[in-house]
Amino acid sequence: MTTQLADLKHLQGNSLRARVQRLGGNLAGMIMPNIAAFIAWGLITALFIPTGWLPNATLAELVGPMVTVLLPVLIGYTGGRLVHGQRGAVVGAIATVGVVVGTDVPMFLGAMIVGPLTAFLLKLLDGYLVPRIRAGFEMLVNNFSAGILGGGMALLGVISFGPVVEALTKAAGKGVNFLVDNSLLPLASLIVEPAKVLFLNNAINHGVLSPLGVQQAAGAGKSILFMIETNPGPGLGILVAYLLFGPRTLRASVPGAIIIQFLGGIHEIYFPYVLMKPRLILAAMAGGAAGVGTALITSAGLVAPPAPGSIFAYLAVTPRGGYAGVLAAIVVAAGASFVVAAALLGFGRGREPVAEPVAPVVEDAAPAGPVTSLVVACDAGMGSSVMLASQMRKRLEPYGVTVEHKSISEIPPDARLVLTHTDLAARARGVVPDAVIVEFQSFLGDPAFDRVEAMVREGAQIRA
Known part of the structure; x- marks a missing residue:
């Protein structure tokens, strides 16, 4: 009975984690395909705003429309496509224009809500209309149904969705400012770092922190929120500790992981090292908090999300005059995570064997016939x-x-x-x-x- 209860709890835990990952994946799925647009906006901001590398009032005119119109519409378009293909993408973009026009803040949250919602409504409408359309009227009905629904949702966006989401966005911004003003932002690492190793990193960064960071950067020219999840320092410190003090069977794989994580920016590479010894999450939390604290002290920030979280991407979106603070945050984060991880690994004493994997390995079935x-x-x-x-x-x-x-x-x-x-x-x-x-x-x-x-x-x- 005890074993059955344990198995039930394990399955429930996996189910809950899968649901959270699925929600986070959907949020990140609206942002990740558009990262190039975020980077383009960030680079233009870093170069041409009055405090940028090459101040230019004419070229800086691109900054406002890109952050208030282009990026939200892209998010709404992508969110609609995820729900109902190309038709959903089009109505998602139409509806997003409504929330953009109805507010005076970057409407990322609004786009992430109204884009998929409009596409879902169109999916329901198509399910009702398609079986009832007379032959020869398909294009007429499909175009008008999408146009009417998208236009109606755009009007609702101006009147209702936009103002409501604007109030929520401003409230979230005030919450972030409270944490910054009271030097409490490092506490976010106590939540962010454990969630990262459960593969919620994209959801946290691109679904929550990046939209808030873009809003902050639009006014201040930079944002510390871009540095909370993406800092490559905590992962680097843990991997170096593994290289020096980890089980000998794993050390050979660590140099490659360091290159992929720190230079390539693919942080997922170090997650399994933490999952094999879950207590190392304390090292990640220590490194993350130390890095955020250093960024607060030095007033560091980035002009756009560094994607992927590579040291090269960091340097590319660092504002003029901000390199010292940004690099200090990375170095301090790496040092803190290394010291804690080395201590948790016993500085190599005892040659402790690798822990069993967190989840059981399932015996693979074989596909029927040749694999193509x-x-x-x-x-x-x-x-x-x-x-x-x-x-x-x-x-x-x-x-x-x-x-x-x-x-x-x-x-x-x-x-x-x-x-x-x-x-x-x-x-x-x-x-x-x-x-x-x-x-x-x-x-x-x-x-x-x-x-x-x-x-x-x-x-x-x-x-x-």
Whole structure:
């Protein structure tokens, strides 16, 4: 009975985590595809505003329209597309213009609400109308139904959605300012760092902190909120501690992980190292809080989200005169996390064996027949999955297997073989229950990669 209760709690915990990850993934999914636009806005801001590197009043005119119109409309468009394809994208963009016009603050939150909502309403309307349309009237009905619904939601955005979301946005901004003014912002790391290693990093950064940071940067020219989740220092400190004091079986993989995390900006690479020894989350929290505290003391901030969280991306969006504070925040964060992680690892004494994985490894089933494609899935589909897909593409190229990277929510319904991290496997099974889901623990040298290659090789032999 005790074992059954423990199993039930484990399943409930996984289900709750999967639901939270799914919500966070949806929020991040509206921002991540548009990161290039955020970076473009940030670079233009850093260069041409009065305090920028190359002040230019004419070119600085781009800053306002990009942050108040372009970015929200892109978010609303993307959110609508996630719900109802291209038709949902169009009505999402139309409705977002309504909340943009009805307010005087960057309407990221409004776009994240009204875009998907309008697309969902159109999806319901299409479900009702499509079976009832007479032949030859499809285009007429489809265009007018989308136009009328999108226009109506735009009007509601001006009248109601916009002002309500504006009040919520301003309240959130006041809350952030309170934390900053009272030097309490480092406490955010007590929540952010544990959530990151559960693969909620994209949701926290791109779903919450970046929209608030853009609003702050639009007025002040920079924002410390861009540095809370993205600081590469905590992960660097933990990996260096692993390199010097971790189990010998893991040390060989650490140098590569350091390069990928610190220079490449793919922070997911160090999450499995923390999950193998969960007490190291204390090191991440210490590093995060130390970095945020240093940024507060030095008045550091970035002009746009650094995506990915690489040292190079940090330097690219650092405002003029702000390098000392930004670099100090990274160095201090790395030092704090290293000291705490080294202590938790016992400075290498005892040669403690690696802890059992947090989640059980599921025995892989084999796909029926030859394997022709592999989907590598991660939370947002734009970071760790890109790196891993590149690795697997080289391994599977001799077998003629195509490898693509996707976010969990965008795994094709006809996918037969999916490779994903253990902490994301429950979500993947919910999307493609009939596919073979192969789970891995580490992004570097995991045995699961060999198992996938073996499946492909055996399938190729069957085909031959």
